[in-house]
Structures are given as structure tokens and as C-alpha cells.
Amino acid sequence: xxxxxxxxxxxxxxxxxxxxxxxxxxxxxxxxxxxxxxxxxxxxxxxxxxxxxxxxxxxxxxxxxxxxxxxxxxxxxxxxxxxxxxxxxxxxxxxxxxxxxxxxxxxxxxxxxxxxxxxxxxxxxxxxxxxxxxxxxxxxxxxxxxxx
Amino acid sequence: xxxxxxxxxxxxxxxxxxxxxxxxxxxxxxxxxxxxxxxxxxxxxxxxxxxxxxxxxxxxxxxxxxxxxxxxxxxxxxxxxxxxxxxxxxxxxxxxxx
Numbered sequence: 001x002x003x004x005x006x007x008x009x010x011x012x013x014x015x016x017x018x019x020x021x022x023x024x025x026x027x028x029x030x031x032x033x034x035x036x037x038x039x040x041x042x043x044x045x046x047x048x049x050x051x052x053x054x055x056x057x058x059x060x061x062x063x064x065x066x067x068x069x070x071x072x073x074x075x076x077x078x079x080x081x082x083x084x085x086x087x088x089x090x091x092x093x094x095x096x097x098x099x100x101x102x103x104x105x106x107x108x109x110x111x112x113x114x115x116x117x118x119x120x121x122x123x124x125x126x127x128x129x130x131x132x133x134x135x136x137x138x139x140x141x142x143x144x145x146x147x148x
Numbered sequence: 149x150x151x152x153x154x155x156x157x158x159x160x161x162x163x164x165x166x167x168x169x170x171x172x173x174x175x176x177x178x179x180x181x182x183x184x185x186x187x188x189x190x191x192x193x194x195x196x197x198x199x200x201x202x203x204x205x206x207x208x209x210x211x212x213x214x215x216x217x218x219x220x221x222x223x224x225x226x227x228x229x230x231x232x233x234x235x236x237x238x239x240x241x242x243x244x245x246x
Contacts, residue, residue, distance in 0.1 A: 001246055004177070004227035008240045011175060011232045017168045017239040021159070021184070022246050056246040077158040083151040092151065131162055 001059035009068045012136045018069060020060070020132040023079075024052050027100055028126035030089075032113040033082070035120060041113060042106040044125075049099040053130075060132065067139035075131045083123045086111050153183065160187045163241075172238035177227050178245025181207035182220070188241075189220050196237070197222045198230065 008018060026046045032039040063069055083089040086107060093102055102110075114121055154160070163169065163184065170191045179185055179197025181204050189195045197220065199205050205222035212220050225231055227245065 004246075007228060007230045008175065008177065008242070010234050011230055011237050012240060013235045013238055016237060017166070017172075018242065019163075019166060019240070020242040020246055021162065022242070022244050053246070059246065075162070077162065079154045079158050080156065081151065081153045082155065088151045129159070133166075 001056055002062050005059060005063045006068065009063070009136055014136060014138065016136040018132075018134040018136070020056075020130075020134065022053060022056060022130060023127045024076075024130050025049060025099060025127075026051060028078070028128075030102075030106060030110060031124045031126075032110070032117060032121050033124045034117040034122075038124075039113060041109050041123075042103075044093075044106070045101045045103050046099060060134075064134075067137060069134040070137050072133045072135055074133070077129055077131075078126050079129045080124050080126045084114070084121075086114065086123070089123050089125070159184060163187045168239055169241075173236065174239050174241060175230075175232070175237040176241040176243055178243045179208055179222065180204040180243065182211055184241065184243045185220060186211075186213075189216050192219065193238075195220045196232070198225050198227065200224065200226055 026049070027044055029043050030041045032041055064071060081092060083092065090102060093100060110123055114123065164187070169188045171193050174192045174195045176185055176195055176197045179199045180201065182197060185195055185197055185208065197205065197208050202224045205224050208222045223231065
């Protein structure tokens with residue numbers, strides 16, 4: 001990640017903007033949404049994953065320590081994905097297999113909930129998303145800023 | 149079967165609130181199929197989307213609206229070895245990619 005951030009730095013003009021948009025896991029609980037009714041079904045298995053995004057945060061800290069970027073601000077929001085079938089939810093979760101899995105009992109529960117609420121019910125998974133806004137600076141500028 | 153991501157438009161709102169993307173040459177790392185790209189590409193000068201996933205980049209290119217064919221391009225590459233000259237871009241969007 002430090003290498004990629006250094007490469008991005010190289011390709012940016014001086015003062016160039018970086019928007020780092022990324023999820024902080026764990027996911028919210030899996031929910032069934034049927035109009036105004038929201039039913040919490042349970043949580044994915046994320047036991048093997050460290051909460052937040054520690055590796056990326058360490059990388060960001062490192063490139064800032066090197067004086068490549070200055071952090072201008074950080075924000076966050078909750079983003080949600082919706083699926084009207086278990087197969088599509090499973091397909092989405094394939095990309096997250098190393099950090100989040102759908103346990104069989106929860107999958108069974110989700111299938112039953114979808115059948116019960118057909119055709120209007122959908123599955124929802126919320127994600128906490130963090131946005132870091134940074135500027136490319138030069139190490140010399142950074143050192144001067146520290147001296148000021 | 150249908151699915152949707154962020155239909156409430158929170159990500160779109162974040163990108164809409166970044167005036168620096170207007171008229172900018174933008175590098176988007178982790179572009180995938182361009183889910184975030186289409187939220188700002190029309191007001192950028194150009195967007196180069198990079199991803200290691202060739203399938204995603206193929207979708208990005210196929211999904212380009214007619215008016216954005218010249219503005220948006222996709223490159224299959226590793227973010228650690230970007231095949232671009234120094235200081236080519238005004239802004240970078242790291243799209244769920246760090």
C-alpha cells in the first residue's frame with residue numbers, strides 16, 4: 001500500500017488531490033427490508049478480521065510521516081447494498097471472502113425471510129465508509145512546515 | 149435478480165462535494181466497473197481508471213456513455229507500478245482500493 005501511495009504521489013501534480021474512499025469493516029448486521037419494516041437477521045462471520053482497516057491506516061500514516069501527503073480532512077457515511085436474492089448477496093460477498101463470510105444458519109434465515117416477504121422484501125448490508133482527503137506535498141515542504 | 153449499491157447516493161454526494169474534480173485529469177485506482185467513476189466523469193477533463201481486474205476494466209469500457217468515450221479510459225495495471233509519466237494527473241480517487 002505504501003508503494004501504491006508513493007506511485008500515486010509520483011503521478012500527481014504538486015498540490016494534487018487524493019480522495020481515499022474505503023470501507024471500515026465490520027459490516028452492519030444483515031437485514032431484511034420490506035417497506036418501512038426492517039428485521040435484523042444476524043451478523044456475518046468476521047471473526048478472523050481486525051476491525052477497521054488497520055493495514056491501510058498504517059500505510060497512510062507512513063506516507064504522511066515521509067512528508068508525501070498532507071491530510072486535509074476525514075469524513076464518513078453509511079453506504080448500503082441491497083439484494084433481492086441470496087445468490088446475488090453470495091456473489092457480492094465473494095470479493096470479501098478473506099474477511100467476511102455468510103454462515104449457513106444466517107443464509108438459511110435470509111432465504112426464509114426473503115420467501116416470507118416476497119416480492120417486496122430485500123436483503124440489506126450496511127457498510128461504514130471513511131473518506132480521507134489529502135494533498136500531495138514535497139518532503140522539503142513538510143520539513144519546513146514542521147520547523148515553522 | 150437485481151441488486152443495487154448505495155441507491156441513497158451517499159457516495160455520489162461525497163464526490164459531488166469535491167469541486168477540484170471539475171476539469172481535472174483524474175486517476176482512479178481500483179476503478180472496477182466504474183461504479184464511482186460515473187458519478188464525476190462528466191465534469192472531469194479526463195479519467196483514467198486502473199484496476200488489476202481485467203474483467204472490471206472491460207465492463208468500465210463497455211459501460212461508457214457515448215458522451216464519455218473520449219474522456220474515460222481503462223488500464224489494467226498494478227497500483228504499485230503505474231504506467232504513467234510523472235505529474236500527469238491533477239487528482240486521484242482511491243476507490244475502495246487501499
